[in-house]
Amino acid sequence: MSFIKLSLQNMLRRKLRTSVTLTGVAVAVAALFSLLAFQRGYQTGMRDELDRLGAHVLVVPKGCPYDAASTALHGASWPCYLKYAYLEQVRKTRGVSVAAPVFMNALYEANGNQTVYLGINDDIRMVKRAWSIEGSLPVKTGDILLGAAAAKSLHVQRGQEFDLPGLEGAKGRVCGLLATTQGADDNFLYMPLADAQRLFNRQGQLTHILVRLQDPNSLEDVVGALRACEAGMDMNIVPLTHLFRTIQSMVNSTRLLLGCIALVALLVAGAGVSNTVLMAVTERTREIGVMRSVGASMGDIFRLIWMETVQICLLGGVVGVAVALVGAQSLEGWLRNRLPFAPTGTLIHPEVSIMVACLAGAALLGSLAGLLPAWRASRLSPVEAIRAT
Amino acid sequence: MADSILVSAQGLTKVYNRGTEEVRALDGVTFDLQRGEFTAVVGVSGAGKTTLLHLLGCMDTPTSGELLIDGQSTRGLSDSALTRMRREQVGFVFQHFGLLPTLTVMENLTLPTLFSKKEAKAYANELLERVGLTHRRNHLPNQLSGGEMQRVAIARALINRPQVLLADEPTGNLDSANGEAILQLFHQLHRDGLTIIVVTHNPILANATQRQLVLHDGRLVP
Structure with a gap:
């Protein structure tokens, strides 16, 4: 007892x-x-998720920065766009190390499936440093880099040609397979920036720019400089740490x-x-x-x-x-x-x-x-x- | 001779206040009890028998007067000191047995050792054998007869080897056969040298003791 x-x-x-x-x-x-x-x-x-994005600053069109950030993170169609010319101004801003342009668009099928296409160039490698690619980035016209989940659902192999979902008559060739990132990147199809702009009739336009800084401690100064640049009034400069803090x-x-x-x-x-x-x-x-x-x-x-x-x-x-x-x-x-x-x-x-x-x-x-x-x-x-x- | 006195009550008085009314339950009760004595406290209802038993059992303190148990006065003792006296000097048996319904016979029997922190397994077995309930050790109280429950209660009162056993109407809830069995058990314990004080209305039990203290209106009748 x-x-x-x-x-x-x-x-x-x-x-x-x-x-x-x-x-x-x-x-x-x-x-x-x-x-x-x-x-x-x-x-x-x-x-x-913000770490996976790889950027310190997100440059998006004018509008709600949280909607824009959510769209950039999860993938969707954008209601408005940036001019490609702004990219040069961003690159020239003091303290900016890399500015990677992105054109994103999402297509929806009748069954509710969504395919998200991203137009990118080589600069993306400087931002997405954790990416592991079997093959190469999409450089030539028709090249497609597949996220791990997208490759699995499309049942395609490297080097294989396939019909691009939602884009009637358009074909792509798998130039590389992205190892899983445990994030939204796994679901995306990446193509050369020019291809994406052409396929979606948005020549000379971008949806967002991923910016890495030379020194993350100079965030406030760089954000100020970006807002003060000529195109500053037409862009929304979203520092991701601020975004994280706000959310x-x-x-x-x-x-x-x-x-x-x-x-x-x-x-x-x-x-x-x-x-x-x-x-x-x-x-x-x-x-x-x-x-x-x-x-x-x-x-x-x-x-x-x-x-x-x-x-x-x-x-x-x-x-x-x-x-x-x-x-x-x-x-x-x-x-x-x-x-x-x-x-x-x-x-x-x-x-x-x-x-x-x-x-x-x-x-x-x-x-x-x-x-x-x-x-x-x-x-x-x-x-x-x-x-x- | 003084060493043979186990309990000494000197002018014990207990007054209860019920609202504005003052009830004198005990009024100047004086007596000595020898070691090994088997005593009955008798009297009509309301005479103060149970109050006296509670004072003797260190469950309550007198309003005035002095009580000595084994030479130690209970006057001015703290609650913890009174608890220690209850634990070490006194064994209590109730009319309604007072067994805990969720505990088995053995667990009820050893309950006091939980508080005294004494190891008494062997003695518990011995007591169980003595009250003839070894075969009931794992039964719950609701599986026992009234007589069996009272025997468990007596065994429990003895587990800490008290100097004095106090019993309040121990046969009050029992039929005559079971009452007789309890009386025999008391006789046995008395023969072994235990001091026993029983409060009773049962004339057979009262007449079987060596001495009777008769209370009337809180006073000891000479």
Whole structure:
């Protein structure tokens, strides 16, 4: 016989009541766990995605910079364009190391499939430094570099000629295969910039320019210089660290709100646990009197009731974490459809540290919720407790 | 001779306040009990028998007067000191047995050792054998008869080897056969030298003791 066993047996005495109380804790902990895991996943995913983009600054047409950044990251058709002539001005700006022009367009098939074409030139290699290509970049007319996922869905090999999806009568030859990047790049078809402009009737136009700086610490100066250049009024200069910070602050605002809701849920659950254990103390007053008469001290009674509360909360925490883990995939799918700037990586990122934090939170909740019932039980006079009916 | 006195009550008085009303449950009760004595406390309902037992069991403290158990006064003792006395000096048996329903016979029996932190497995087995319930060790209280439950309660009261066994109406909830079995058990324990004090309305049990303390309106009848 031990205190743990005794308090466990007490906890299991009223299974339905304990289950309902435990469910309250589990729901609150599941919400907290999902929130923290989402926050971690979103942050990591967004940072990885921006890293994969390889640029320090994104130059896009005038309009919403977040829409433009999201389009550049995930691939879509653009509503407006940059003049190719702006590229030279960007390149000449002091502090710019590389300016890689991109023309992007997406075509949609009747079945809902989307094919994203990107027109690029050699400069892209200076930006996408992590790319690993089997073969070569698209240089000659008709060359196509395939992202890993695109190659898989089109079932084509290197050197093979194939019909370009969505472009009737147009053919391409696979000049290279891009190793998986775990990002949106895997889904794209890359062709020479001139081919893309010609195929989509946008000669002399670009959708965006990826800019790398000579020194990332000079970001503010370079951004200022780009905005001050002749074409500055016609371009949107988007520093990606700023973009990351802005999106992150939007996410943080949402997290704060959701965090408050999770906290309220935890407090309500804690109050529920406290109330349940208080009821149990009232029901078991006579037993507490018996224990006092056979030698239990006030501290022993406090410990026993307090442990019972902690056990309920800890068990609720374990159930909550388990439910959150099982439901992570469904939640991810639901969230992805509702978040415009969601990164391509895993959105819900459960980590051991988050699990430990949630379980510690549940234990802390139990510790606090158990104080009142434990204090009340320990203060019962042995005689009054024995006389209780 | 003084060494043979285990319990000494000097002018024990206990007053309860019920709202504005003052209830004098015990009023200047004085007596000595020898070691190994088997005593009954008798009297009509409300005479103060259970109050006296609670004071003797260190479950409560007197409003005035002094109680010495094995020479140690309970006056002014803290809750933890009273708890220690309950743990080490006293064994308590209740009319309603006071067994915890979720614990087995063996777990109920060893419950006091959880608080005294003593290892008493072998002694628990011995006690279980003594009360004739070895075969019931893993049963829950709701699987036992009233007599069996009371025997478990007595064994539990003995597990910490107390100086004195206090029993509040131990046969009050039992039929006559079970009552007789409990009486025999008390006789056995008395023969082994244990000091026993029982509060009872049962004349058979009261007459079987060596001495009777008769209470009336909180006073000891001479």
